[in-house]
Amino acid sequence: MHFTLGVDAHAKKRGQIETVGWDFETVVNPHMLIMGMSGAGKTHTIRSIIRGMLNTSEGMTRMPRVHLFDVHGDLASPKASSARISEQSPYGLNPLKINPDPHFGGPRKQIQFFLDTINRSTRRMGDRQEACLRSILVDLYAANGFYLDKVESWKLDDGRSRKYPKKHPTLHDAQRFAYHKLKSLYLGGDNKATASLEQLNKKVAKLNRLRKPDPNGEIEPEDLDKTKAEVIDTYSQYVESITTGRELEQYIRYGSKDVLRSISDRLENLAASGIFKNETPPFDDRVPVWHYDMTAISNAEQKMFTLFRLQEVMEEAYTRGPTKDLVDIVVIDEAHRYMSGDSENIIDTIAKEGRKFGVGLMAASQSPSHFTDDFLSSVATKIILGLDEMHWSTGARKLRIDEKLMTMVIPRRRLLVQVKRSTTTQNRYHLTLPPQEQNASGVASGS
Numbered sequence: 001m002h003f004t005l006g007v008d009a010h011a012k013k014r015g016q017i018e019t020v021g022w023d024f025e026t027v028v029n030p031h032m033l034i035m036g037m038s039g040a041g042k043t044h045t046i047r048s049i050i051r052g053m054l055n056t057s058e059g060m061t062r063m064p065r066v067h068l069f070d071v072h073g074d075l076a077s078p079k080a081s082s083a084r085i086s087e088q089s090p091y092g093l094n095p096l097k098i099n100p101d102p103h104f105g106g107p108r109k110q111i112q113f114f115l116d117t118i119n120r121s122t123r124r125m126g127d128r129q130e131a132c133l134r135s136i137l138v139d140l141y142a143a144n145g146f147y148l149d150k151v152e153s154w155k156l157d158d159g160r161s162r163k164y165p166k167k168h169p170t171l172h173d174a175q176r177f178a179y180h181k182l183k184s185l186y187l188g189g190d191n192k193a194t195a196s197l198e199q200l201n202k203k204v205a206k207l208n209r210l211r212k213p214d215p216n217g218e219i220e221p222e223d224l225d226k227t228k229a230e231v232i233d234t235y236s237q238y239v240e241s242i243t244t245g246r247e248l249e250q251y252i253r254y255g256s257k258d259v260l261r262s263i264s265d266r267l268e269n270l271a272a273s274g275i276f277k278n279e280t281p282p283f284d285d286r287v288p289v290w291h292y293d294m295t296a297i298s299n300a301e302q303k304m305f306t307l308f309r310l311q312e313v314m315e316e317a318y319t320r321g322p323t324k325d326l327v328d329i330v331v332i333d334e335a336h337r338y339m340s341g342d343s344e345n346i347i348d349t350i351a352k353e354g355r356k357f358g359v360g361l362m363a364a365s366q367s368p369s370h371f372t373d374d375f376l377s378s379v380a381t382k383i384i385l386g387l388d389e390m391h392w393s394t395g396a397r398k399l400r401i402d403e404k405l406m407t408m409v410i411p412r413r414r415l416l417v418q419v420k421r422s423t424t425t426q427n428r429y430h431l432t433l434p435p436q437e438q439n440a441s442g443v444a445s446g447s
């Protein structure tokens with residue numbers, strides 16, 4: 001599998017033809033980063049690279065599957081199998097689906113990934129909200145027959161007979177579950193005990209404040225005594241209101257009404273978004289390119305959909321096991337939108353671990369400055385199509401190249417290409433002339 005990006009401009013000046021190309025057999029890893037300002041030709045380059053790769057995949061055990069995550073609608077192609085993700089379409093993904101793999105799967109990992117992805121894509125949750133949502137999901141999974149520490153329960157077909165077939169809980173189930181908990185906090189027997197417990201916590205906090213050293217002498221000794229008496233009173237009320245004995249546990253697991261309400265609201269909003277559906281997009285298995293048309297959904301939804309889908313792709317890859325083939329190529333335009341600066345990001349994970357499991361990443365973005373050093377150092381192929389001046393100095397610093405090189409790039413006419421190969425220690429950036437420039441200067445294309 002290979003493709004050509006052009007010829008080395010300096011060599012050509014010396015009268016030599018040095019092809020700047022990419023070959024899956026020799027490249028250190030299949031990941032690529034394509035950088036350029038709007039209009040510099042990122043989409044054009046992605047298309048021509050994919051064309052080149054698919055046209056030359058002979059000798060591979062199977063054609064790689066290309067996943068195009070399209071936010072602008074400019075990656076569409078009549079040759080691709082396309083699915084529109086929108087509020088109206090019945091297709092989406094289930095972010096609570098469990099991977100049954102004993103090493104890579106299970107509810108705990110899925111809950112963590114779910115919390116991280118929600119935090120990265122929408123307003124970050126507070127610690128108490130996160131703890132509440134975690135408890136809801138643990139209980140929801142248990143109610144559906146998936147238990148944290150029972151690996152054999154992570155499969156749908158776990159050999160146990162049931163009245164209704166076992167299924168993965170959905171986001172709608174989570175929302176209903178949280179709402180039910182909230183309702184029982186307001187109306188059920190738990191209500192009085194929880195209210196007293198909340199009161200008790202507030203009073204104890206006040207007591208602790210009063211007990212601190214008081215250099216200004218502002219606290220009256222009576223205040224302290226009064227608060228102590230209130231604490232004892234409230235505690236008695238709490239004990240008397242206990243009816244089921246589970247009130248304290250419930251309180252610890254789900255927090256106060258306010259926290260539970262905020263989580264219930266959050267789940268309702270998530271469930272109402274256009275991406276969490278039970279039906280997966282009906283992609284054609286015989287077509288190598290799958291186009292996820294995300295033009296109709298919001299930025300946050302695009303981000304969540306892509307991150308959850310990438311996780312699924314990676315989980316399938318882990319379950320398949322290590323391979324020398326390239327099985328999946330994920331293409332992410334505007335990749336900086338999905339990055340979050342920490343190395344736990346699924347995109348960083350693909351850059352670091354994808355190669356071993358047959359997953360290649362092709363990311364396009366306006367500048368390298370949006371990416372972590374870890375990510376940049378994991379990607380073997382970098383193509384600079386022309387950055388805005390604003391990004392020259394940080395871009396050059398990030399990529400450890402001379403800023404002068406940046407000034408030599410002319411969008412669509414001269415690009416910078418680095419391909420790290422296992423066959424050479426020479427990893428320099430080539431100033432590269434794409435085919436039409438070679439023609440313009442009298443050099444045959446593809447030579």
Ligand SMILES: Nc1ncnc2c1ncn2[C@@H]1O[C@H](COP(=O)(O)OP(=O)(O)OP(=O)(O)O)[C@@H](O)[C@H]1O
Binds near residue numbers: 037
């Ligand atoms: N090497 C090239 N040769 C000829 N035309 C090109 C080349 N690169 C890009 N173009 C043309 O330039 C236009 C803009 O390119 P493209 O859409 O790929 O840019 P982009 O970097 O993806 O921009 P955006 O960030 O706005 O999506 C297109 O019409 C494309 O066909």
Ligand SMILES: [Mg+2]
Binds near residue numbers: 042044074333
């Ligand atoms: Mg584009």
